[in-house]
Amino acid sequence: MTISLFDPAGIAARPGPRYKAIADTLSDAVKMGTAAPGTKLPPLRDLAYRLGVTVGTVSRAYALAATRGEVTGEVGRGTYVRDRNARSGAGVGAAAFHTLPDAMQAAMKAALPAPVGQTEILGAAMRRLLDTLPDMPGRSPFDSYPPVGGTPHQRAMAAKWIAHGAFAPDAEELVICSGTQQAILTAVLGTTEPGDTILTEALTYTAMVSQAASVGRRxxxxDIDEEGLVPQALDRAARETGARAVFVVPTLHNPTSAIMSERRRREIVHVARTHGLSVIEDDIYGKLVDNRPPAIAGLYPEGTWYATSLAKTVACGLRIGFLRPPPAQLERARAIQYGFGQTVPPLMADLAAILIENGDADTLAVRQMEEMRDRHAMLREALQDRDIATRDTAPYAWLALPDAWRAHIFVEAARTRGLALAAGEDFMVGRIDRASRHIRLALGQPQTRDELATGLAIVSDLLKSGPIASSLVA
Structure with a gap:
């Protein structure tokens, strides 16, 4: 590939950040066949000079292209367009280059619960449920459409699962959803109109940002600190933006694992009441914390949409979540839920109710906490003296990288060694062009402790060797 492929005027005309425009230009060339497999890309500094951008911008563009599977790097040789049909290490002649194996050695990218016997416990519960169907004429999940928001029994079990401390909503106040994501989207639609602004932590759950954008919300x-949202910053942002709602993960904040104190929660509630902000509280990780602070929904019941599920504590494949909207907005929430397609799959909702009723859900939650404590011990052993923010029962850790590293370069370097990670940029709101020096390590995703040990060894080795060993910064 020649450097002329990256036309400065053409890239400047593309919308969005420059790194993405460069990566998209390359992607178009790959699809059109202009950039043939094995073609070497320009060195970072050469292309940066040609386009009038920083080396970091080009580096991030190449990393994005690598994430898309369009390029790969080889130490000492540079970055090349990847032949997706080639085997690892295949190729002949001048165009030969190293391609990555399709199977990764370890995955620590998604905040999933660790395997602690879910298949056996859920399988047994499902068999018991199916065995009861012949004795349920007219009441089987297959006989009719279920009521919007769930059956009385499903909602009663949801209320049992949600209750902690003084926060104990009635079953009649709840809506059963297809996971926390649907609960959050219901809250977004219930609190805002197209064009409205939703405030959130500067680092936050990326699916919420995508959902909001898909329905026309900004x-x-x-700003956040070691507890999460900073009240003074929230007050300022509410005044400056005229926002209608604020989304917050106050317990085991994703990705930093911060836990907001009760005092901080009360300060956030005061700001919300002052500005008439609706609060969308994502408490999906709450069950992983003993004696956690009171829910914001308990402190601000008239203005909080409380969302949670079984995904991070029991099994993510259940796709059953629970929403407690403000009482005055309950019918609106049900109407939005009906618009999604009436309700959730009743068989899965019944399974979730059985797991809560017979104590299996609590058993799996306790096992999850125990497994996370053991995995955090492995983390501390593997990454001694590193700057890591986390909690012993959190399914992830927030690793600060040395100054020499940038997160997207670290992620790509890890990928070349067979490890999938999430970069700090993935959680940033607004300033997507800003470089990050943090990595989220998802400790629950590895299916075995051996896989976790492999992933941690790769991270440790990269931290010791530094980016100089990565061809992505050549």
């Missing part, structure tokens, strides 16, 4: 960042 998302604006609010």
């Amino acid at each position: 998302v604006a960042p609010v």
